[in-house]
Structures are given as structure tokens and as C-alpha cells.
Amino acid sequence: MPTILMNGASRGIGLHAARHMLDADPTLRLIVLARGEQPDLPRTTVLRADLTSLDSLRKAAAQISEPVDGYVGNAGIQLTNTTTTTTDGYETTFAVNVLAHHLLLRLVPLTDRARVVITGSDAHFGDFRHNLGLVPAPRWTSPDQLARPNPGRSGRGAYADSKLGVLYLVHALARRGVDAYTWNPSFTPGTGLVRADRIGNVLFRRVFPLIPGVNTAERAGAQLAAAATGPLSAPAGSYIDRSTVTRSSDESYDEAREDELWSAAERLVS
DSSP states (O other), X not given: OOEEEEESOSSHHXXXXXXXXXXXXXXXXXXXXXXXXXXXXXXXXXEEOOTTOHHHHHHHHHTOOSOEEEEEEOOOOBOSOSOOBOTTSSBHHHIIIIIHHHHHHHHSOEEEEEEEEEEOOGGGTOSHHHHTTSSOOOOOOOHHHHTSOOTTSOHHHHHHHHHHHHHHHHHHHHHTTOEEEEEEOOSOOSSSOBOOOHHHHHIIIIIGGGSTTOOOHHHHHHHHHXXXXXXXXXXXXXXXXXXXXXXXXXXXXXXXXXHHHHHHHHHHHO
16 A cells, blocks of 8 residues: 655645545555644545644654655745744745755655655746746745845745755755656646735735636646656656646756755754
């Protein structure tokens, strides 16, 4: 009976993905990390965990004794500022979107056949074609700086930085022998990801979903499930845009930055 560890499965894309995976494989078991609401899913063990607390993640990981056959890191956050901090003093967007995944993969044992899929974003491109001008381009600096509050950086800018960081993390994992991938849902409004002001909430939840061609949570969930458990003929480290393996931004292929992020993440979560 295969087992997959997953976060970000309580609602939206992640909940749809979990349902698709469980429906497709009646032998599959999920371990879901959730802070509050518990998803109503069969063959699922829910562990309480807060991705803004490294200690909480350590306690959850300690409850997983057997190696898991996959990791779906779908949890993510986008704030309106970069002054919000976690219990560990780190900038919340970077901590949840990058450091939490790194720590879990550091602590939870994986089987030899395990596949790791972490949700990325078009935001890492930083251009109008991919972001419709809604998110500024990443401004990558050292991971130590990105992990600290920065009143001079917008919340959406920090989100772009963190999603570029996801690609560096996945590439670093792949170079260390992990079957890891970045999956991108593309523009998917209405998921509750964005913690915006009142106008922003109205736009993301009621206006943007009406735009022809945008992704939906239901469709994105099926795409994430396929990336996590379906047939996949692509080398580790690949970027999966919805259902297509393609190339991420030129900036995302930088081994020096990948190694710098890996070393910093090891230190920051220790």
C-alpha cells in the first residue's frame, strides 16, 4: 500500500488533487499535514502541523516512522507585506513556501521510488506574459536576507522570490538523487492563496475566475494529482506547467544559487 505525505490538502487545488489520487488508486494512503480544518478524505491520516513553526513540523515528522512513497508540497502563502514573521522569526512567505518543504524532506524518510512534487508558480518568471502584471519580478538576494522581514519589499514580490526559491530547491534535490519536480498550476484564481486587501479579494475570488482560459481549482487538482502519481517521462528537476513538461525561467537554472539556498536552508532549519 503506497503512502504519500501531503500538505496544502485541506481545500482548493490540494483537496481536489488528494481526491483524484485516492480515487485513482484504491490502495493509496495519504498522510496530510493540516493546521486547522481537516479534509474529509478516505484512507487519510491527518497530523496537526503549522507550517509557520519549525518545531511543529519537527513534531509532525517524528510521527512518521515508515518511509513514504511520495511528497506533495502544495502548501503556500502570499501576503500583502514582508513584515509578518513566523514563530522562528523568519519572513512568513519564504518560511512557508521554501523552508517548510526543505525541513520536511530533511526529516521524513523517503523510499527509493519516492517522487517529490512541490507547487511552484508563474510568478518566478516576473514578466507580463506569465503574470499579467500582477506580480513584480523576483529580486533574488541571499537566502539569509530573503528569510528576514523586509519592509521595503512587497508581499507579492516576496512571493515571486519564494517561488524562484522552490525551483532552486527542487533542482538541488534532483542533483542529490531525489526524483523531484516543480509543478505550476498557472493562473488559478479563487483558491484562497492570496491574502489581499478587500479589493484584491474581490478580484481574485469573483472577477478573475470569469476570465476565459484561466485554470480552475478542480482542473488544477487533477493536473497536480497526475504530476504526483501519474506516468511521467521527464528527468528529475523538471518543471511541469499544468500538464506539460517545459522549461522554467532562464534565471531558475543557477547551480551556485541552488547550492547557496541548500546550505542556507540547512542552517536556517537546524
